[in-house]
Amino acid sequence: xxxxLHILVMAExxxxxxxxxxxxxGYSGLLSLSQAAFYGIGAYATALLLVHxxxxxxxxxxxxxxxxxIACIPVIVFSIRFRDLFFVLATLxxxxxxxxxxxxxxxxxxxxxGISGIPKPVIFGYPFESLPQFTLLAxxxxxLVLLFFYGLHNSPLSRYFQGVRDDQLVMLSFGKNPGYYxxxxxxxxxxxxxxxxxxxxSYYSYIDPTSFTLDESILILxxxxxxxxxxxxxxxxxxLFYVLLPEVLRFANIPDxxxxxxxxxxxxxxxxxxxxxxxxxxxxxxxxx
Amino acid sequence: METILDVRHISKSFNGLKVLDxxxxxxxxxxVAAFFGENGSGKTTLFxxxxxFLKADGGELCYKNVPIPHSTPMTATRLGIGRxxxxxxxxxxLSVLDNLLLASxxxxxxxxxxxxxxPGKIVAYEKSQKLKAEEIAGHTALEGKLAQTAGELSFGxxxxxxxxxxxxxxxxxxxxxxxxxxxxxKMIDHISEVMSTLKQQGKTIMxxxxxxxxxxxxxxxxxxLSKGQVMQNDKGHS
Numbered sequence: 001x002x003x004x005l006h007i008l009v010m011a012e013x014x015x016x017x018x019x020x021x022x023x024x025x026g027y028s029g030l031l032s033l034s035q036a037a038f039y040g041i042g043a044y045a046t047a048l049l050l051v052h053x054x055x056x057x058x059x060x061x062x063x064x065x066x067x068x069x070i071a072c073i074p075v076i077v078f079s080i081r082f083r084d085l086f087f088v089l090a091t092l093x094x095x096x097x098x099x100x101x102x103x104x105x106x107x108x109x110x111x112x113x114g115i116s117g118i119p120k121p122v123i124f125g126y127p128f129e130s131l132p133q134f135t136l137l138a139x140x141x142x143x144l145v146l147l148f149f150y151g152l153h154n155s156p157l158s159r160y161f162q163g164v165r166d167d168q169l170v171m172l173s174f175g176k177n178p179g180y181y182x183x184x185x186x187x188x189x190x191x192x193x194x195x196x197x198x199x200x201x202s203y204y205s206y207i208d209p210t211s212f213t214l215d216e217s218i219l220i221l222x223x224x225x226x227x228x229x230x231x232x233x234x235x236x237x238x239x240l241f242y243v244l245l246p247e248v249l250r251f252a253n254i255p256d257x258x259x260x261x262x263x264x265x266x267x268x269x270x271x272x273x274x275x276x277x278x279x280x281x282x283x284x285x286x287x288x289x
Numbered sequence: 290m291e292t293i294l295d296v297r298h299i300s301k302s303f304n305g306l307k308v309l310d311x312x313x314x315x316x317x318x319x320x321v322a323a324f325f326g327e328n329g330s331g332k333t334t335l336f337x338x339x340x341x342f343l344k345a346d347g348g349e350l351c352y353k354n355v356p357i358p359h360s361t362p363m364t365a366t367r368l369g370i371g372r373x374x375x376x377x378x379x380x381x382x383l384s385v386l387d388n389l390l391l392a393s394x395x396x397x398x399x400x401x402x403x404x405x406x407x408p409g410k411i412v413a414y415e416k417s418q419k420l421k422a423e424e425i426a427g428h429t430a431l432e433g434k435l436a437q438t439a440g441e442l443s444f445g446x447x448x449x450x451x452x453x454x455x456x457x458x459x460x461x462x463x464x465x466x467x468x469x470x471x472x473x474x475k476m477i478d479h480i481s482e483v484m485s486t487l488k489q490q491g492k493t494i495m496x497x498x499x500x501x502x503x504x505x506x507x508x509x510x511x512x513x514l515s516k517g518q519v520m521q522n523d524k525g526h527s
Contacts, residue, residue: 156390156398156415159383163391166380173340173378174392174458175366176399184401230382286382 005135009203011243012135012142013196018223018235019149020192025221026229026286027158028185029165030079034091035220037098038190040212041071042197044102047115047207057121057128057202064194071098072190079182095217102209114208121202138199145192149232152188161185162230165286222271228284237282242267292354293318293462293493294339299348300517301334308334310517311348316462316510321484321494323504326514332497333375335514336464339495340372341365352462371460375467375497377447381440385431385450388439389422390415392454422457428486429453430479445476452483463487465496469503481507 017039024030045064049055055063078090102109109115120129121137128137152158160181163171168178201207219242227238246263254262279287294316301309308331316322324332337343339350341360350357352368365372379388390396396418397403398411426432429449434442439450448468455463468484469477477500484494484507498504505511511522 155404156396156411157401157404159387159391160399162383162387163380166382167378169374170378170380170391172362173366173372173374174454175363175394176391177363 002131005131007243007247008135009131009138009199011240012138013199013203014220014223014239014243015142015236016145016192016196016199017220018227018239019145019232020189020196021220021224022227022229022232022235023149023152023161023185023189023192025224026231026234026284027161027165028182030182030185031088031221032075032091032186032189033088033214033217033221034075034095034098035189035193036212036214036216037095038068038072038193039197039200039216039220040098040102040209041068042194043201043207043212044109044115044197045194046198047118047201048108050119050202051115051117057123057198061195061198064198065191068190068194069187072186075190076183076186079186080179092214095214099209099213102212109209112208112210114206115201116206118201118205118207120205134203138203141195141199145195146232146236148192153232157181157184162286219267222267224281226271226274226281228281230286231283234281234283241282290317290319292316293352294495295349295351295354296335296339296519297349297351299335299338299345299350301331301338301343301346307517309338309345312514312517312519314512314519314521316493316495318461318493319488319491320509321488321496321507322510322512323508324495324497324512324514324519325499325501325504330514331517332514333466335519336372336466336495336497339365340370340464342372366458366460369459369461370464371455371458371462372464373448373451373455373466373468375470377444377451379439379447379450379454381438383439384435385426385437385439385442386419386422386435388450389425389435389453389457390418392457393418393421394457394459418457422453425453425456428456429483443476445472445479448472448476448480449483452480452487456487460492462493462495465494467497467499469498469500477503 017035021035024032042064045067046060049060049063074094075091078087082090103111120127128134160176163176164178164181171178223238223242224235226241228234245267249259249263274281292315296312296314299309299312312335326332334343338345341362341364350360352370380391397407397414403411423435426435429452431446431449431453442450468480481503487494496504513520513522
């Protein structure tokens with residue numbers, strides 16, 4: 001039972017990350033490689049606040065979101081100043097900078113040793129200590145995020161994001177400022193990633209910088225590419241695929257020493273096959289060009 | 290008849306090459322003005338300047354007798370100047386309806402703040418704009434295609450959609466860059482009909498066109514661009 005609940009928690013965290021990434025790449029056409037940085041900032045903010053201040057989880061979560069909103073300002077500037085590949089490179093640079101800070105700012109982040117003893121969430125005096133309780137909390141937050149993105153998808157705002165993605169000249173021609181919508185999309189995406197980071201930190205009770213590398217950013221992006229850009233079910237399907245794949249391999253009796261590398265190889269192979277034969281992903285309505 | 294656009298001594302050079310050299314003309318409200326000229330004579334540059342996508346080196350633009358100091362695409366749009374590009378610029382992955390709604394003017398849903406302060410207004414405005422989009426789709430021969438993905442429309446229909454988007458944006462002065470280029474004769478007739486209807490509704494149309502006979506038949510004024518200058522030729526006085 002615990003094994004299934006653990007998979008469920010991981011799926012919930014990656015669904016949140018996938019949805020946040022989808023708003024950028026799927027709706028707004030912003031191929032960002034710094035998503036793990038925001039995931040990491042959210043996790044570290046949560047960890048530090050829970051360990052050192054003892055504030056309740058909702059307050060910590062709010063502060064983590066706020067910190068990510070500030071941390072995403074450079075990416076907003078990149079999105080306005082740079083286009084296409086240059087934006088990708090700028091976000092890659094931001095990812096490397098954040099990772100370097102997490103790794104080297106030892107006095108705050110404890111560097112490569114990470115932060116341990118992160119308390120489990122307590123909301124209005126109710127602790128979410130056991131695995132079923134935590135699964136419930138992660139599920140509730142995931143459901144709220146899903147509901148939020150569902151509302152966003154059906155709102156006029158979604159149309160403006162897609163306008164930015166399809167043709168910025170169209171937006172300008174009709175008096176809409178593409179930079180404004182990019183800023184909104186990046187802010188929402190960074191804020192939502194903080195929720196995933198907060199869940200991750202309080203779930204494992206230990207974090208270190210290796211969970212928030214460029215590899216992780218690429219994985220989050222590939223979740224959306226495999227699931228399909230521009231749809232909510234695509235992000236959900238991509239996240240489930242990513243979380244369930246290693247579990248399927250586990251039943252194939254592959255030695256642990258090879259399992260992790262094999263997982264990455266299979267994932268990479270599937271990504272190549274998807275690009276070649278199913279460029280819209282499982283459920284996408286937009287082909288990334 | 291009032292003047293909607295006054296272009297005074299507009300000049301523009303690219304790398305020392307003078308494309309527009311003191312271009313002077315005016316366009317009356319509710320008329321169709323056609324612009325002819327050889328390739329490279331500065332027609333598109335002139336449209337770029339009027340729609341705010343290029344800055345003139347010198348001269349002045351007056352819209353409804355008010356000078357436009359520093360025109361940008363945003364300011365031009367706010368004034369009511371709309372532009373249809375030679376290759377129609379639409380959001381090809383969105384539906385026809387969403388393209389029309391995207392162009393909607395002063396939609397409260399444009400601002401994030403409105404979602405917090407007055408979400409009800411967004412819903413009500415969206416509903417009214419959907420009705421307006423249906424009406425405009427009727428005027429632009431796109432009825433029954435609102436749910437279709439815009440990228441699946443024919444080239445001519447995409448041009449009609451671009452014109453429809455200008456109408457959603459409540460543009461008073463429509464700049465059409467080669468509206469008849471690349472479309473069949475049936476679609477040319479369609480686009481001409483739409484332009485005539487718009488003229489009857491009081492819209493002003495400026496168009497660049499190489500199909501001189503068709504453009505002359507529906508235009509009230511013709512302008513010829515040559516050596517950076519604009520020469521007017523009122524209909525019937527050629």
